[in-house]
Ligand SMILES: Nc1ncnc2c1ncn2[C@@H]1O[C@H](COP(=O)(O)OP(=O)(O)O)[C@@H](O)[C@H]1O
């Protein structure tokens with residue numbers, strides 16, 4: 001956990017530090033600057049020319065790191081935040097400033113060529129937890145790991161859930177959601193954002209405000225596989241009004257698509273089951289949209305990312321089709337690739 005001293009050190013501090021306080025540690029200077037969210041710009045909105053705009057978004061999201069990196073080298077985090085580098089770059093691209101169109105990850109590739117460290121793209125999921133480990137944050141982080149991106153997470157709700165249903169839902173307080181989002185956007189600067197269960201209209205609006213301008217995959221989670229309702233009418237209205245207009249792509253299933261008023265266009269992928277005969281399909285929508293976000297973060301076009309995400313879910317449903325976990329709809333095998341009994345001793 002960031003900024004927390006190890007357990008021994010906390011005891012030595014004699015309780016002088018409140019939970020979450022920053023206790024300086026030898027060799028680890030406290031980070032400079034405060035925690036503020038970045039203000040983004042909507043560059044890839046559903047509608048015309050979507051694919052070209054996606055590429056432009058990826059290019060500009062990538063390019064805007066260059067001035068930020070220069071400022072950071074001089075140790076001036078506050079100036080980096082004030083500089084509006086992202087805004088200038090995005091505007092420049094729209095005005096046809098002739099940026100090179102490099103994909104996310106070029107800094108890592110350059111570093112690799114020099115024999116330096118290679119960073120995976122960072123993708124953040126903003127979603128609820130599923131105690132059964134099938135859907136939500138668990139599905140997203142496992143899928144991110146399987147597909148080679150670093151996954152960060154912002155938890156919006158805690159659900160008591162298993163293969164038989166959703167037994168309780170506890171929304172995370174709004175200011176705690178804001179704090180998580182600020183922390184991730186500010187420090188890790190994810191190239192892509194994926195949303196799942198958002199819980200309240202306030203959180204839907206927050207995500208729209210903070211994440212517009214990044215590659216933004218919106219899975220408008222409304223009803224669980226078990227039939228439990230996970231979004232109120234007010235949440236659905238907030239999706240329509242605030243989040244869908246700034247999404248790169250939305251992935252409703254057929255019921256969710258109908259609830260949203262059947263929005264249309266290249267930035268809407270209506271998901272529906274497939275040919276794999278299995279009841280271990282809890283978490284397929286989350287896994288599909290997480291895979292889509294991971295492939296977009298790697299620089300794939302929307303159509304390629306959509307195809308690869310569908311192929312990934314199919315492969316994973318096959319891998320887990322004979323599992324007998326739980327008494328109800330079992331989890332999709334997010335990350336396992338083959339039946340593995342006896343392979344890991
Ligand atoms: N039985 C299946 N066989 C193959 N692919 C599937 C199956 N079920 C789901 N998928 C894939 O996962 C995607 C999401 O599934 P869906 O059932 O629409 O999700 P949700 O959990 O949101 O209802 C589908 O569009 C499809 O690509």
Ligand SMILES: Cc1ncc(COP(=O)(O)O)c(N)n1
Pocket residue numbers: 127128129130135136137159161196197221223224225226281282283284285286
């Ligand atoms: C926390 C959380 N997020 C999303 C879903 C939807 O997933 P599914 O449609 O597979 O039930 C869920 N059941 N729980």
